[in-house]
Amino acid sequence: MTIVLQASAVTKRFGGLTAVKSVDLEVNEGEVVGLIGPNGAGKTTFFNCLTGLETPTAGEVTYRGTPLPRRPDLVTKAGVARTFQNIRLFPNMTALENVLVGRHTRTRAGVLAAVGRGPRYHREERESEDRSRELLDFVGLGKVRNELAKALPYGDQRKLEIARALATDPGLLLLDEPTAGMNPNETAATVKLVRAIQERSIAIVLIEHDMRFVFGLCDRVAVLVQGEKLMEGPPSAVQADERVVAAYLGTPTEEDTA
Amino acid sequence: MSVVAAARTRGGALVAPFARQLGLAGSVLLVICCFLPWSTYSGFPGKMLNSTPGGARLYVLLLALFGFLFVKDLPGRRRALGSASTFAFVIALLTMLFIAYAGRGLVNVGSGAFVGVVAALLYMVGARSLPEDDRTAPVRSLPDGRWRAAVESVLCVLAAVAALAAFVIGLGIPSTSIADGEDYRLGGAISLNDLTNESQFLSFLLFLCGLMLALSRMGVIASLGAITKRHSKVLVAAGLMAAVVFPFTQGGDGYSLRIAASIGVFAAAAVGLNIVVGLAGLLDLGYIAFFGVGAYFAAIVSGSITSVIDVHLPFGLVILLSALIAGLFGVLLGAPTLRLRGDYLAIVTLGFGEIFRITVNNLDGSAGPKLTNGPNGVSNIPDLVLPGGFSFGENHNLFGVDLPFQANYYWLEVILVAVVMTAFLRLAESRIGRAWVAIREDELAAAATGINTTRLKLLAFALGATLAGAAGSVSAHVVKVAAPDSFTFLESALLLAAVILGGMGTVQGALLGATVLYLLPEKLRFLQDLRLLVFGIVLVLIMRLRPEGLVPSKRRQREFHEAGGGADALAAPPGHAGALG
Ligand SMILES: Nc1ncnc2c1ncn2[C@@H]1O[C@H](COP(=O)(O)OP(=O)(O)OP(=O)(O)O)[C@@H](O)[C@H]1O
Ligand SMILES: [Mg+2]
Numbered sequence: 001m002t003i004v005l006q007a008s009a010v011t012k013r014f015g016g017l018t019a020v021k022s023v024d025l026e027v028n029e030g031e032v033v034g035l036i037g038p039n040g041a042g043k044t045t046f047f048n049c050l051t052g053l054e055t056p057t058a059g060e061v062t063y064r065g066t067p068l069p070r071r072p073d074l075v076t077k078a079g080v081a082r083t084f085q086n087i088r089l090f091p092n093m094t095a096l097e098n099v100l101v102g103r104h105t106r107t108r109a110g111v112l113a114a115v116g117r118g119p120r121y122h123r124e125e126r127e128s129e130d131r132s133r134e135l136l137d138f139v140g141l142g143k144v145r146n147e148l149a150k151a152l153p154y155g156d157q158r159k160l161e162i163a164r165a166l167a168t169d170p171g172l173l174l175l176d177e178p179t180a181g182m183n184p185n186e187t188a189a190t191v192k193l194v195r196a197i198q199e200r201s202i203a204i205v206l207i208e209h210d211m212r213f214v215f216g217l218c219d220r221v222a223v224l225v226q227g228e229k230l231m232e233g234p235p236s237a238v239q240a241d242e243r244v245v246a247a248y249l250g251t252p253t254e255e256d257t258a
Numbered sequence: 259m260s261v262v263a264a265a266r267t268r269g270g271a272l273v274a275p276f277a278r279q280l281g282l283a284g285s286v287l288l289v290i291c292c293f294l295p296w297s298t299y300s301g302f303p304g305k306m307l308n309s310t311p312g313g314a315r316l317y318v319l320l321l322a323l324f325g326f327l328f329v330k331d332l333p334g335r336r337r338a339l340g341s342a343s344t345f346a347f348v349i350a351l352l353t354m355l356f357i358a359y360a361g362r363g364l365v366n367v368g369s370g371a372f373v374g375v376v377a378a379l380l381y382m383v384g385a386r387s388l389p390e391d392d393r394t395a396p397v398r399s400l401p402d403g404r405w406r407a408a409v410e411s412v413l414c415v416l417a418a419v420a421a422l423a424a425f426v427i428g429l430g431i432p433s434t435s436i437a438d439g440e441d442y443r444l445g446g447a448i449s450l451n452d453l454t455n456e457s458q459f460l461s462f463l464l465f466l467c468g469l470m471l472a473l474s475r476m477g478v479i480a481s482l483g484a485i486t487k488r489h490s491k492v493l494v495a496a497g498l499m500a501a502v503v504f505p506f507t508q509g510g511d512g513y514s515l516r517i518a519a520s521i522g523v524f525a526a527a528a529v530g531l532n533i534v535v536g537l538a539g540l541l542d543l544g545y546i547a548f549f550g551v552g553a554y555f556a557a558i559v560s561g562s563i564t565s566v567i568d569v570h571l572p573f574g575l576v577i578l579l580s581a582l583i584a585g586l587f588g589v590l591l592g593a594p595t596l597r598l599r600g601d602y603l604a605i606v607t608l609g610f611g612e613i614f615r616i617t618v619n620n621l622d623g624s625a626g627p628k629l630t631n632g633p634n635g636v637s638n639i640p641d642l643v644l645p646g647g648f649s650f651g652e653n654h655n656l657f658g659v660d661l662p663f664q665a666n667y668y669w670l671e672v673i674l675v676a677v678v679m680t681a682f683l684r685l686a687e688s689r690i691g692r693a694w695v696a697i698r699e700d701e702l703a704a705a706a707t708g709i710n711t712t713r714l715k716l717l718a719f720a721l722g723a724t725l726a727g728a729a730g731s732v733s734a735h736v737v738k739v740a741a742p743d744s745f746t747f748l749e750s751a752l753l754l755a756a757v758i759l760g761g762m763g764t765v766q767g768a769l770l771g772a773t774v775l776y777l778l779p780e781k782l783r784f785l786q787d788l789r790l791l792v793f794g795i796v797l798v799l800i801m802r803l804r805p806e807g808l809v810p811s812k813r814r815q816r817e818f819h820e821a822g823g824g825a826d827a828l829a830a831p832p833g834h835a836g837a838l839g
Pocket of ligand 2: 045
């Protein structure tokens with residue numbers, strides 16, 4: 001099995017606060033890895049370090065054997081795409097346009113091509129559009145492709161963000177709380193969507209607070225507490241671990257928290 | 259609830275049951291009044307004396323005809339009637355006051371005007387007291403059939419011709435300031451009589467506003483917009499044809515052509531700025547400097563006797579080089595500053611604009627190298643001569659029609675505007691344009707989606723500068739001089755105002771904004787020292803009533819008029835937030 005992502009000893013300090021402390025994480029081809037931990041544990045900061053939005057204080061990240069660049073657009077170009085915890089779409093662009101923007105790194109037309117509009121330009125534009133429509137259908141937004149992003153319901157906005165990320169042809173997709181704010185139906189649909197993405201042989205790391213979602217979906221789960229990786233293992237092992245329960249609830253309890 | 263509002267509601271309740279009858283009576287009376295004399299003396303333009311309505315009376319008449327809506331209940335009628343009646347009233351009132359003023363007393367106002375003002379008031383009160391209705395007029399389309407495409411094409415042609423006709427009529431209303439051929443900023447005394455001309459222009463402008471508002475509220479504009487969108491090629495071809503043929507309709511007179519050419523220069527620069535501001539969302543307050551770079555370069559290398567460099571490059575090469583050099587300046591300025599956030603960029607570009615102006619003011623040989631002749635500028639730029647010997651400075655006879663020499667420069671401007679517009683439209687609807695809009699919407703998300711934001715912002719900035727440089731070099735040939743006082747901050751501000759007023763991100767908007775902003779100060783000259791104040795008030799009013807601009811892009815329209823959007827979408831781009839979560 002090939003290793004898609006290898007993060008070793010990633011550390012991020014904000015002044016006196018160490019948000020991420022020497023975290024290692026490996027993701028294999030086709031895997032779905034869960035990243036859980038209480039609020040403020042440093043999960044989002046860890047994602048930001050991977051995707052070039054933050055420069056890690058120390059540590060190294062490689063994608064398929066080559067170090068990831070420290071600039072978000074280059075990380076995306078290299079094949080790592082992401083979504084945001086607090087959805088960041090282009091609100092006044094249509095759903096289709098949002099996904100088309102995702103095609104940017106995989107297309108080439110420059111100013112001269114755009115003004116000249118030769119056959120190659122038209123071909124590329126058509127391909128981008130076909131691909132984007134296909135992705136919108138894939139996430140279930142085919143019908144609303146001409147709606148403005150901000151006019152979509154919350155759940156659809158999350159799906160649209162995933163479609164936009166997929167449009168960059170990633171080999172690894174980082175999802176930051178993909179079901180936050182969703183109702184049970186939408187969450188169930190997201191489970192299906194993540195499985196379908198996995199079938200397209202795209203590896204996934206997802207941050208989530210919904211434990212049923214995480215344990216039902218992930219091949220492996222890593223637990224982050226106060227910036228440090230507490231443990232990592234198959235869902236059953238993590239679920240049963242007392243330290244994890246303690247980390248979430250503060251103190252060990254007699255109650256059954258599963 | 260304020261006292262005024264309470265009084266209004268009470269008054270409204272009183273009138274409401276009779277609103278339709280009242281309004282209908284008012285509009286019918288108003289129509290009749292338009293056939294009565296409005297003044298007792300001849301000389302007021304628009305033939306206010308005889309019984310055929312012309313000028314302001316014609317405008318009032320046309321707006322009064324919307325009164326048929328009191329009988330026929332169409333969706334959106336309340337708002338449509340509101341606009342039509344209010345503008346009819348304002349025009350009638352203003353015209354009456356102008357007639358009294360120019361005729362030295364109310365005694366010289368004809369009966370038609372008095373009754374007309376009262377009728378218009380009834381018309382307005384009736385319209386405003388109609389019951390509220392929140393039906394919005396639907397976008398209608400023609401029935402399917404064999405002739406549909408043909409009819410729609412004809413409508414497109416008519417729309418283009420009507421737009422040009424409105425422009426020509428507005429331009430054709432004489433105005434001392436323009437006829438004198440002075441720059442409107444020079445000021446100057448005018449006689450009382452001129453006010454009659456200015457009132458003509460004002461009523462025409464008000465009429466256009468009222469008509470457009472009423473039609474748009476009835477859904478006519480949106481329906482027409484949908485049609486022209488389907489047949490955009492026809493519309494563009496018709497518009498271009500109309501613009502090309504325009505000089506043949508001028509009977510050898512060059513005055514309108516000269517104004518139109520000046521508007522063309524202004525519009526081309528505005529469209530270029532629209533790439534930077536409207537698409538990429540970068541606030542550039544020194545844009546005129548790039549225009550100036552192009553203008554000065556063209557002036558210096560085009561064989562002017564006042565130029566210190568004795569070369570005369572061919573015109574095509576001059577345009578190309580001006581564009582390149584201005585673009586280079588764009589890169590030089592943009593590379594270090596585009597990393598800054600919006601507000602800082604605005605300050606740096608503002609500074610650059612001033613540095614440019616002060617520099618060309620001083621490159622006169624005393625404080626530095628002699629290059630620009632300081633405040634005198636580089637003047638006497640010779641007329642263009644095409645390789646075939648066709649001189650732009652001479653009158654020509656084409657197809658049996660005598661054409662003034664201004665027509666040559668006018669056509670040059672038409673070509674420039676067409677080129678700049680094409681570039682804008684094609685860029686906006688491309689991979690590059692989408693990336694610009696994405697950056698404007700959320701820079702961080704754009705970067706995370708794979709866009710090299712620094713590079714694309716620089717590209718927008720440099721491209722805007724390039725187009726400005728090209729426009730500047732053409733402009734230098736049209737006005738035959740490049741001097742520092744044409745490149746003040748006021749010019750940058752006016753260009754920016756044209757973009758925002760017209761509607762950010764659309765090319766028609768930039769054209770319309772440029773036209774309005776160029777013509778308005780000229781036509782407002784009768785106000786003398788108050789001119790710029792009134793000009794400012796008008797701008798504030800337009801932005802208050804229509805914050806998305808006169809011809810907004812679909813995107814901006816919704817930004818301002820749909821729930822969840824609002825003006826704060828503009829005030830606080832999400833990219834500014836600190837959290838990266
Ligand atoms: N730019 C920043 N500057 C300073 N401190 C920061 C910054 N970003 C995050 N932090 C801090 O780092 C810590 C980790 O934050 P992070 O957002 O990564 O947590 P999280 O695990 O994603 O939490 P949640 O589950 O609530 O999303 C928090 O204490 C936060 O306040
Ligand atoms: Mg988080």
